[in-house]
Amino acid sequence: MNKNVLLVLGNGYNRKNLIESAIYLRDNLGFEIRPIHVRDVRKKEFLPNAIDGIMLEPMIAGVNKEWTEYEDKEILKIKDLLIENGIKNKLEVKYGITPEVVIQELKKSDMLLIEKEEKFTEDLIVLMKKFFKPIIVVRDKPLKLGQVSIANDDGTKVNKSFQRFSNIFRDIKEVKSLKLFDNSFDKEENYLESFILNKGLKLSSKVFDKEGLDEFIKECNKADILIMGNLSNSYLFEKITKKIGIKIMESVETTLFIA
Numbered sequence: 001m002n003k004n005v006l007l008v009l010g011n012g013y014n015r016k017n018l019i020e021s022a023i024y025l026r027d028n029l030g031f032e033i034r035p036i037h038v039r040d041v042r043k044k045e046f047l048p049n050a051i052d053g054i055m056l057e058p059m060i061a062g063v064n065k066e067w068t069e070y071e072d073k074e075i076l077k078i079k080d081l082l083i084e085n086g087i088k089n090k091l092e093v094k095y096g097i098t099p100e101v102v103i104q105e106l107k108k109s110d111m112l113l114i115e116k117e118e119k120f121t122e123d124l125i126v127l128m129k130k131f132f133k134p135i136i137v138v139r140d141k142p143l144k145l146g147q148v149s150i151a152n153d154d155g156t157k158v159n160k161s162f163q164r165f166s167n168i169f170r171d172i173k174e175v176k177s178l179k180l181f182d183n184s185f186d187k188e189e190n191y192l193e194s195f196i197l198n199k200g201l202k203l204s205s206k207v208f209d210k211e212g213l214d215e216f217i218k219e220c221n222k223a224d225i226l227i228m229g230n231l232s233n234s235y236l237f238e239k240i241t242k243k244i245g246i247k248i249m250e251s252v253e254t255t256l257f258i259a
Helices: 015-029 041-046 057-084 098-106 122-130 156-168 191-198 210-221 235-240 244-251
Strands: 004-008 032-040 092-096 111-115 135-138 148-151 174-181 202-209 225-228 255-258
Touching: 004 015, 004 098, 015 032, 015 057, 015 111, 015 135, 032 041, 032 057, 032 098, 092 098, 098 111, 098 122, 111 122, 122 135, 148 156, 148 210, 156 191, 156 225, 156 255, 174 191, 174 210, 191 202, 202 210, 210 244, 225 244
Parallel strands: 004 032, 004 111, 032 092, 111 135, 148 174, 148 225, 174 202, 225 255
Antiparallel strands: 135 255
């Protein structure tokens, strides 16, 4: 059965990590790589037509030309990087609003591979709210499956993420469950851990008090990949209500798997 990963290559700094992650999926799990770059049309929205009655069309035309030339060079760099890393698949260049294009193109793919910059971008937030296929978010290191950890709040969303993860990465033998609970919850049954054990996997578990969030995040960063559940509500709502899941997503430096 053919399967492919949609590799989104923008103007960020993590291209090499993204490409190495895609190669890992190709060489170890048989994924075909679909590299894509989106020429985002929104740049024109931020350029006014006039200031204090002075028409700016000539200036805007110059800015657009410079941006187009810059993006042309970046696309050539991406193509060269793909070739250098042995990826023969043609780079697909699309026009539109980045998250809208990515969501549309994801309909033809099995998985999304995208970068997380130092801060959550608006585009990534939109994708995190709307994606419907597994997503791997890469930051400071490429995908590998040495140490697999789970940010385990025992909710249905992280349970779903693990279930889909285990269906894709069938050779996993061991998982570490990282729990951030009040002491009152420590003795309750953890259903996700029972689910993991029922799959015959070796399980280790570590519990952190909610006051020790920094230590929890340090432990998350030791993992090669961290499985998480998706946002329960809107990003803004969870940010305002200080949901811990948002803090973890924003702070961890390792690769994320969310489904």
